[in-house]
Amino acid sequence: MSIYDTLNDKQKEAVEYTEGPLLILAGAGSGKTRVLTHRVAWLIDELGVNPWNIMAITFTNKAAGEMRDRVDQLVGYGSESIWVSTFHSTCVRFLRRHSDRIGYDTNFTIYDTDDQKTVIKDVCKRLQIDTKQLKERTIMNAISSAKDELITPEQFYLNAAGDYQQKRIAQCYMEYQATLKKSNAFDFDDLIMKTVELLKNNEDVLEGYQRRFRYIMVDEYQDTNTAQFELIRLLAGGYRNLCVVGDDDQSIYKFRGANIRNILDFESVYPEAKVIKLEQNYRSRGRILDAANAVISHNIGRKEKALWTDKGEGEKIHFIQFDTAYDEADYIIKDIRQKVQEQEKRYDDFAVLYRTNAQSRLLEERCIFAGVPYNVVGGTNFYSRKEIKDVLAYLKTIDNGRDDIAVKRIINVPKRGIGATTINKVQDYADLHEISFFQALEEADRIPTLGKAGVKLEPFVTLIRSFRTKAKEYGLGRLMQDILDTTGYLAYLEESEEEDAEDRIENVDELLNKMIDYEDSAEEPTLSGFLEEVALVADIDSVDGSEEKVLLMTLHSAKGLEFDHVYLAGMEDGVFPSYMTITGDDPSEIEEERRLAYVGITRAMEHLSITCARQRMIHGQTQYNMISRFVREIPEELLDHKLPSKKHPEWEEAAFKKPLVKAVVRPKTTQAEAKPFLLRSAQTMSKPAAAPTKEGAGTLGYGVGDRVKHMKFGEGTVMQIDPGTRDYQVTVAFDTAGTKIMYAGFAKLQKI
DNA sequence: CGTACTAGTCTTTTT
DNA sequence: GACTAGTACG
Numbered sequence: 047m048s049i050y051d052t053l054n055d056k057q058k059e060a061v062e063y064t065e066g067p068l069l070i071l072a073g074a075g076s077g078k079t080r081v082l083t084h085r086v087a088w089l090i091d092e093l094g095v096n097p098w099n100i101m102a103i104t105f106t107n108k109a110a111g112e113m114r115d116r117v118d119q120l121v122g123y124g125s126e127s128i129w130v131s132t133f134h135s136t137c138v139r140f141l142r143r144h145s146d147r148i149g150y151d152t153n154f155t156i157y158d159t160d161d162q163k164t165v166i167k168d169v170c171k172r173l174q175i176d177t178k179q180l181k182e183r184t185i186m187n188a189i190s191s192a193k194d195e196l197i198t199p200e201q202f203y204l205n206a207a208g209d210y211q212q213k214r215i216a217q218c219y220m221e222y223q224a225t226l227k228k229s230n231a232f233d234f235d236d237l238i239m240k241t242v243e244l245l246k247n248n249e250d251v252l253e254g255y256q257r258r259f260r261y262i263m264v265d266e267y268q269d270t271n272t273a274q275f276e277l278i279r280l281l282a283g284g285y286r287n288l289c290v291v292g293d294d295d296q297s298i299y300k301f302r303g304a305n306i307r308n309i310l311d312f313e314s315v316y317p318e319a320k321v322i323k324l325e326q327n328y329r330s331r332g333r334i335l336d337a338a339n340a341v342i343s344h345n346i347g348r349k350e351k352a353l354w355t356d357k358g359e360g361e362k363i364h365f366i367q368f369d370t371a372y373d374e375a376d377y378i379i380k381d382i383r384q385k386v387q388e389q390e391k392r393y394d395d396f397a398v399l400y401r402t403n404a405q406s407r408l409l410e411e412r413c414i415f416a417g418v419p420y421n422v423v424g425g426t427n428f429y430s431r432k433e434i435k436d437v438l439a440y441l442k443t444i445d446n447g448r449d450d451i452a453v454k455r456i457i458n459v460p461k462r463g464i465g466a467t468t469i470n471k472v473q474d475y476a477d478l479h480e481i482s483f484f485q486a487l488e489e490a491d492r493i494p495t496l497g498k499a500g501v502k503l504e505p506f507v508t509l510i511r512s513f514r515t516k517a518k519e520y521g522l523g524r525l526m527q528d529i530l531d532t533t534g535y536l537a538y539l540e541e542s543e544e545e546d547a548e549d550r551i552e553n554v555d556e557l558l559n560k561m562i563d564y565e566d567s568a569e570e571p572t573l574s575g576f577l578e579e580v581a582l583v584a585d586i587d588s589v590d591g592s593e594e595k596v597l598l599m600t601l602h603s604a605k606g607l608e609f610d611h612v613y614l615a616g617m618e619d620g621v622f623p624s625y626m627t628i629t630g631d632d633p634s635e636i637e638e639e640r641r642l643a644y645v646g647i648t649r650a651m652e653h654l655s656i657t658c659a660r661q662r663m664i665h666g667q668t669q670y671n672m673i674s675r676f677v678r679e680i681p682e683e684l685l686d687h688k689l690p691s692k693k694h695p696e697w698e699e700a701a702f703k704k705p706l707v708k709a710v711v712r713p714k715t716t717q718a719e720a721k722p723f724l725l726r727s728a729q730t731m732s733k734p735a736a737a738p739t740k741e742g743a744g745t746l747g748y749g750v751g752d753r754v755k756h757m758k759f760g761e762g763t764v765m766q767i768d769p770g771t772r773d774y775q776v777t778v779a780f781d782t783a784g785t786k787i788m789y790a791g792f793a794k795l796q797k798i
Numbered sequence: 799c800g801t802a803c804t805a806g807t808c809t810t811t812t813t
Numbered sequence: 814g815a816c817t818a819g820t821a822c823g
Binding site (some may be wrong): 105132234238299401427463465467468582585601624664665 | 799800808811812813
């Protein structure tokens with residue numbers, strides 16, 4: 047009995063077809079990871095390929111690690127020398143070796159989105175761009191998309207032709223790129239684009255890698271962008287043993303430049319390519335699969351596939367609509383708790399998926415309230431916290447003195463009396479002499495404009511220099527500890543009056559632990575190595591599936607995972623599909639959302655619950671949404687409850703009438719109120735509960751002359767109500783706090 | 799130079 | 814509602 051006997055015919059074919067280009071169209075749950083790992087095993091065991099000659103590119107570090115583990119289990123040796131990593135890590139490895147070929151030092155820094163924004167801001171200032179007219183965000187997105195498409199600043203400028211705005215962006219792009227180069231830094235997109243540049247312009251380097259990587263595999267191929275495709279094309283250019291695995295129906299990263307054409311056109315780029323479809327699903331029950339198939343069939347321009355399963359139809363899909371998002375969250379969490387208590391389930395059998403990170407808050411709250419252990423994936427990244435970025439900036443400053451952003455970030459943290467004026471003067475000097483910011487600091491005594499302030503700079507320079515010396519003899523852990531002590535950063539946190547000071551200290555402590563972990567586990571621990579690992583982690587990477595916790599995450603994060611019971615929360619038009627895509631005029635965006643729905647549904651193995659709410663707060667405003675169109679695309683017989691008819695929907699009609707005030711100021715719901723609408727009386731249902739975009743004056747619940755109560759200011763009298771652009775401005779004369787003008791939505795005044 | 803307050807934006811998703 | 818950038822003031 048061999049390990050390959052457990053594969054079906056198609057899977058086996060894909061495993062054994064090793065020579066030449068191969069496209070595996072793997073539907074959700076069709077065992078593509080099994081195919082990939084067995085394929086690697088096959089290459090090593092049966093064909094005697096040296097693991098060193100195999101490269102596999104995955105989407106996340108987590109997937110890479112899992113792949114290595116599984117190959118290890120199959121083969122038992124050699125898995126450590128297979129090159130398995132993400133696109134970004136792969137490129138960093140190339141660049142660390144050869145970036146001097148394209149004019150960068152090999153100890154470059156990686157700029158994250160925050161750093162990018164700082165640079166862009168600076169660039170805008172220099173180019174005198176009015177950021178009200180041309181937003182930083184717009185510029186950043188434009189540059190990022192350009193890089194995804196391998197468009198250089200010069201090409202961008204040419205493409206702009208007569209378009210003034212585009213020309214301005216092109217100038218920013220040029221200036222931005224120059225700044226990065228001066229700082230010896232790459233942004234995320236550069237990692238790919240510059241690697242392509244490196245390989246294209248250095249034939250010896252390219253040939254070296256082409257010879258080494260005889261077999262290349264790419265997972266989640268549907269989410270690659272043009273630059274990534276070009277990278278693969280170059281690397282596979284020698285042997286052409288390129289195997290890509292993907293599912294066009296699961297392409298959900300168009301906003302990040304993913305080019306679905308890469309999968310649809312694979313056969314035209316590689317005419318000799320073999321195509322194998324994996325259509326048997328081993329994950330989900332029949333009804334779940336039927337629902338997924340029904341939804342995705344509404345998309346046009348996809349590769350026809352028919353997923354099937356022999357697992358039996360399973361139970362119906364559970365659908366409930368609630369009055370409020372609060373009720374929805376309450377129900378989901380209590381339902382999970384009940385199932386764990388009454389059935390033999392573990393908390394990690396459950397996942398709640400939603401469209402936007404903001405939706406996690408309510409669920410999290412309910413978990414705490416109900417005592418349900420949970421893990422939120424994503425949201426605010428650990429590494430984007432202020433205190434973490436500060437400490438990292440110290441490390442970056444020590445590692446790469448040309449990283450101006452890092453230096454400027456910490457030059458006055460903790461306070462050293464070095465303000466904006468001084469920094470600007472130093473920067474001017476640096477610009478004038480074309481040196482880095484730190485070099486300018488070192489020459490502070492030669493900057494005449496500084497005056498007295500210059501004295502404060504010297505200790506800082508000495509401090510950093512001493513760290514650099516220490517960095518050579520200390521281990522990483524000790525270095526960081528020393529930084530925290532010597533700079534007084536820890537003391538600065540400890541003395542902070544802020545409420546979350548303790549959390550921050552914990553976070554810094556956590557970072558120290560990670561650093562020590564890294565030092566212990568890495569083969570050759572270096573500061574650059576640690577910083578790059580930190581820069582390239584994805585939220586999902588840190589998720590440990592064996593913990594007994596409910597997972598809360600976005601649909602995007604859930605890709606590639608599976609759970610016994612999945613809850614899809616917030617299935618409402620305006621939330622999912624998002625407001626942006628509904629109101630936008632690009633129909634392909636709805637299709638992308640639909641693919642996301644498909645991904646969500648197919649995460650479920652045994653049970654699927656779909657929930658939505660009539661009313662929810664978005665950006666601090668109450669919104670009233672209809673049931674998601676995607677739910678309506680599921681055949682009714684697959685659901686356990688009928689959907690309310692769309693023709694005379696009492697409650698939906700209400701969505702266009704004026705709302706009740708009560709709906710806005712809502713105290714915590716009791717259990718009894720949290721009943722799903724299907725169990726409610728018709729009377730309750732007909733209650734108009736909905737909302738035009740702006741609240742009418744009548745909806746405030748009070749008028750001029752009324753006595754009202756405010757949480758902070760106490761009682762007072764309403765003097766005036768003015769319609770503002772978004773919300774009403776209310777002037778209130780408080781008995782004790784004086785007269786205040788405030789926005790009605792924020793003030794939460796209650797009539798007394 | 800540092801702080802405290804105000805106004806504006808945001809959120810669709812992320813390596 | 815939360816966060817951030819920008820401004821006025823001490």
